Amino acid sequence: MYIQVDNANTFIATGGKPFAAHLPTVVLLHGSGTDHRCWALQARWFAFHGYSVFAPDFPAHSLSEGEALTSIELMAAWLVRALDTTKVDKVHLVGHSQGFLVALEAAGLLGDRLKSVTALATASAIPVNPALVEMAQSNPKVAAEMMLQWGFGSPHQYGASSVPGMQPIGIGTRIMANNPLAIDLIACNAYEKGAEKARQLANIGCPSCVILAAQDRMTPKKEGFKLALDLNTAAQVIADSGHMLPMEAPKESLNLMKKFIQSLET
Amino acid sequence: MSKSSYLGADTIALHSGYQPESDHGSRAVPIYQTTSYVFDSVDEASALFNVEQGGHIYSRITNPTVAVLEQRLAALEGGAGAICTASGMSALFVSFFSLCSAGDHIVSAAQIYGSTVTLLKHSLKRFNIDCTFVDINDQQALGAAIQDNTKLVFCESIGNPGLAVSNLPAIAKTAHAQGIPLVVDATFATPYLNNPIEHGADVVVHSVTKWIGGHGVAVGGVVIDGGNFDWLKSGRFPTLTQPYEPFHGMNFWEEFGPAALAMRIRCESMRDIGAAMTPHNAFLLLQGLETLNLRMQQHVSNAQAMVTWLQTQDAVAWVNHPDINAEAHTKALFPKGAGSMLTFGVKGGRDAGAAFINALQLSSNLANVGDSRTLVLHPGSTTHSRLSEHDLIAAGIGADLIRVSVGIETLKDIQADFSLGLRAAAKILAQQAEA
Incomplete structure (x- = not known):
């Protein structure tokens, strides 16, 4: 669906069913340079199993218009404004990589509207190599290729695909090359409040779930374990997957996501 | 890209x-x-x-x-x-x-x-x-x-x-x-x-x-x-x-x-x-697919050699391959050679062409291309036979056109086989001249 946020046409993927604010709502937040399509399969499952899905393309990403947001704080505030347009009450926030930094920051803004947070292939801080940022500024296509060569785990480097016939690296590079990757990377690199925000969530007893990838070289799983510690939860690790976890292991990541979120809704 | x-x-x-x-x-x-x-x-x-x-x-x-x-x-x-x-x-x-x-x-x-x-x-x-x-x-x-x-x-x-x-x-x-x-x-x-x-x-x-x-x-x-x-x-x-x-x-x-x-x-x-x-x-x-790249090298080198060889044969009227007098875009798109298909005509037209194909022993007369073996066909009588004369001309298919999918056999054996065909075609041409 398209909504207006800050006077910009904004695309929100709803998993193939109309958004219904009265249903338990799962908010799926994409990572740097990507878009809602990294959640294509997970979004459909939630949408067809009693949930409403809200998976935005952040401003200037893929199907959304507007100016790219330059900090995690701005993205979080934008997310809350976007949610407000739907009249949705309580939400489960799910974030991949940068998307979870946005979730951590948005959690404080949502207050008791927040039901839970789920982290996929991420950490409380995501430092980015300056060479990658420079490449993303000068040649986004090459930067996207560099990032995905680093981002996908070994099975996908050898052409594996959870969806028969598809090439996730090919799909990912095409999406990333046209999105404001450099701005996203700079925002990730600058965000230093993740650990503090995670501990605050733990202190208020916010349910949390951390799902890591064994072959993650962008946010190594040891950093993910630190995040889990700050959130006062246990991390679960998916084997044979790299940083692009939602695309690489959609079934395995969905199984953990739905088990956690369903446990809070029953 | x-x-x-x-x-x-x-x-x-x-x-x-x-x-x-x-x-x-x-x-x-x-x-x-x-x-x-x-x-x-x-x-x-x-x-x-x-x-x-x-x-x-x-x-x-x-x-x-x-x-x-x-x-x-x-x-x-x-x-x-x-x-x-x-x-x-x-x-x-x-x-x-x-x-x-x-x-x-x-x-x-x-x-x-x-x-x-x-x-x-x-x-x-x-x-x-x-x-x-x-x-x-x-x-x-x-x-x-x-x-x-x-x-x-x-x-x-x-x-x-x-x-x-x-x-x-x-x-x-x-x-x-x-x-x-x-x-x-x-x-x-x-x-x-x-x-x-x-x-x-x-x-x-x-x-x-x-x-x-x-x-x-x-x-x-x-x-x-x-x-x-x-x-x-x-x-x-x-x-x-x-x-x-x-x-x-x-x-x-x-x-x-x-x-x-x-x-x-x-x-x-x-x-x-x-x-x-x-x-x-x-x-x-x-x-x-595992050996495509290796095979294509031999396909292309054999095709290029056959083009050169056919151009020297008396019984051959014309030879066509994209690398002959290649246009700029052909060179840019196909730096490794523009494939292993060639077409040619023998002097004596369709009848001589038929004689050429019927005389071959190594090459196969069939409706396929891209086999590792050398294949020949007369498109005007087969794959393109349902096209009108106008469409045949638009498609670049003359009555004498013989299509060759050059295989990866030893080059001299393909040439020897084609020599048989060309001798048969030459006989038809001679008969046409006598008639």
């Missing part, structure tokens, strides 16, 4: 899409000779049917062996996804079917395979899909042929059998300027010689039966979704950008973006038309 794999082409051909499976460690890609797949639970079955998870349901739609070939070919061509089909013609049909509806229009190169002409000119017309044929390298004519209801521009990267090389960057530029995608049949080129997506194509089709298989034992086709065309911005493709009712209103563009076309073909064409590649054929075609 964005990558789809970080492996080199030789490595992709051998490894992409498959790593030894954990149960038995089979190094070769196994043949999953099964119609169907056991679901873990009713919930899993439901999730598979509703595209909530990837996997296999029924081998008309997907099959693990076929999927390896699909992923390997998508990686080789630099695409976002691929769908294998029962034949090259079915790959073309599902491509057109997925982009066009009744009332739509296609612009096609005039110089293409005879069965494709029939499909575009007659079969699709029954469904009110029209086609205008143009000289595809005449950009003015191409641009003028595009109508408000045009949904795609179609060409072969090397035309069959005229062997004209399509100027892909120029054609793509003309098509894209009007919001139209370019669909390219790259069968004669193979991914070894040219990757059309790198040069502006949006969809690539192969008859995998030909050089990719190489052995001549399995028929198959593939559609590769280039993933670069913005179907929404074009505004012409409701099949991809509007809700698809049979899948609960699925919007392929919104949900799958760069793989929208591949997913539409998977969800609709494979289900409704069912032109599926068999797992055994996929296995056989994978065996061929």
Whole structure:
């Protein structure tokens, strides 16, 4: 669906069913340079199993218009404004990589509207190599290729695909090359409040779930374990997957996501 | 152009899409000779049917062996996804079917395979899909042929059998300027010689039966979704950008973006038309693909040597190969050589040509190309026999034209065989002179 946020046409993927604010709502937040399509399969499952899905393309990403947001704080505030347009009450926030930094920051803004947070292939801080940022500024296509060569785990480097016939690296590079990757990377690199925000969530007893990838070289799983510690939860690790976890292991990541979120809704 | 794999082409051909499976460690890609797949639970079955998870349901739609070939070919061509089909013609049909509806229009190169002409000119017309044929390298004519209801521009990267090389960057530029995608049949080129997506194509089709298989034992086709065309911005493709009712209103563009076309073909064409590649054929075609690059080197070097040799033969009237007096775009698109197809005519016309073919012992007179063995054919009597005289001329097919798919045999043996044919042709010419 398209909504207006800050006077910009904004695309929100709803998993193939109309958004219904009265249903338990799962908010799926994409990572740097990507878009809602990294959640294509997970979004459909939630949408067809009693949930409403809200998976935005952040401003200037893929199907959304507007100016790219330059900090995690701005993205979080934008997310809350976007949610407000739907009249949705309580939400489960799910974030991949940068998307979870946005979730951590948005959690404080949502207050008791927040039901839970789920982290996929991420950490409380995501430092980015300056060479990658420079490449993303000068040649986004090459930067996207560099990032995905680093981002996908070994099975996908050898052409594996959870969806028969598809090439996730090919799909990912095409999406990333046209999105404001450099701005996203700079925002990730600058965000230093993740650990503090995670501990605050733990202190208020916010349910949390951390799902890591064994072959993650962008946010190594040891950093993910630190995040889990700050959130006062246990991390679960998916084997044979790299940083692009939602695309690489959609079934395995969905199984953990739905088990956690369903446990809070029953 | 964005990558789809970080492996080199030789490595992709051998490894992409498959790593030894954990149960038995089979190094070769196994043949999953099964119609169907056991679901873990009713919930899993439901999730598979509703595209909530990837996997296999029924081998008309997907099959693990076929999927390896699909992923390997998508990686080789630099695409976002691929769908294998029962034949090259079915790959073309599902491509057109997925982009066009009744009332739509296609612009096609005039110089293409005879069965494709029939499909575009007659079969699709029954469904009110029209086609205008143009000289595809005449950009003015191409641009003028595009109508408000045009949904795609179609060409072969090397035309069959005229062997004209399509100027892909120029054609793509003309098509894209009007919001139209370019669909390219790259069968004669193979991914070894040219990757059309790198040069502006949006969809690539192969008859995998030909050089990719190489052995001549399995028929198959593939559609590769280039993933670069913005179907929404074009505004012409409701099949991809509007809700698809049979899948609960699925919007392929919104949900799958760069793989929208591949997913539409998977969800609709494979289900409704069912032109599926068999797992055994996929296995056989994978065996061929593993050595494609090596074979193509010999195909091309033999073809180039045969062109030079034929040009010195007294009985030969003319020889055609794209590398002869190659145009600039041919050199740019085919730096490793423009394939292993050649055509020629013998002095004495059709009768002498028939004598040539009938005298051959090593080369095979049959309706195929791209076999590792040398193949010959008289298109005017066979593959293109249903074309009118006007269409034959447009396709570059004279009555004396002999089509040769140069194989990878020892060069001197091919030459010796052709010498037999040329002697037979010369006798006919002499008889004609006496008469």
